[in-house]
Amino acid sequence: MTKQLPSTSRSLPIALIRAREGVMSPIRDMLSETGITEQQWRVLRVLVEFGRMDAKTLADRSSLLFPSLTRIAATLRDKGLVTQTRDDKDRRRQFIEITANGQKIIDDHSPQAAQIVAGFKTALGDDDYERLLDLLARLDPGADP
Amino acid sequence: MTKQLPSTSRSLPIALIRAREGVMSPIRDMLSETGITEQQWRVLRVLVEFGRMDAKTLADRSSLLFPSLTRIAATLRDKGLVTQTRDDKDRRRQFIEITANGQKIIDDHSPQAAQIVAGFKTALGDDDYERLLDLLARLDPGADP
DNA sequence: TTCATTTCCTTAACATGTTAATTGTTGCCA
């Protein structure tokens, strides 16, 4: 007897999609007035947190595939929110850095973003919120160490 | 003093993305030999579980936006995996039904899909697995009742 | 040095996500 698939209502992939949608919906609303997308916001946040870095590291930390980052970086550059600099030591490599305008977008909207996150933390309760983050981390193959 | 954003390493949206990537990666590998995508698989699974239904309901149950479903339904129809029928009572509406070929794809790969899911359940442990599904459901605004 | 390999990045092609505008139908109500 082979195993049966769970009902779609108890499917882990679908539950992850729906949860993500629930979390991102208010964030997207907040971002709509900035003119940048969710992924562009993520890239800028990583740059604020870690500073200038090469494209590969940026893609990893932003959880973006490399081809996506290539396009997003070009878009952000065209918007004047980041700069791209070729590495003189290794001319394959490229450094990406946030500009003052990019920094301003993060600064202007961080409080609102933090409030949205705090709302979810309150809704779940601090314990369940941390428990959820821990469980999710255990599904992430890149988070083992 | 305004609240600060959490480090991206403890960001709920990013944790959801990474967890989803971890879960979907083996499923995508499995699907690569079927010639259908993850979303097409999801649509077919819903049709198997609930049978023929109108497009709006199908989009809801598949967690897809309507424009995405329009394209996916057209693709699946071209592949001969579903049929589309206009409702005679209400000619705005459309019914979608899986075909024998579509059913066969699900049947042929369900055991393998179930095994992948079972792997995650084992990795987390039954209790944590159920706890995770419950926590995720609490982030889904469409799951309140 | 030479050349195959590896690495970083880009481009291409197709599918989906997302929002907005559009089309065709139905229902309602003045």
Next chain:
DNA sequence: TGGCAACAATTAACATGTTAAGGAAATGAA
């Protein structure tokens, strides 16, 4: 009945996800 709001579905436009192929630069071994 005539006209308008509401609804189902499509289309359009742009951004991203995903895989594969391509280009340029560095690396290492013969």
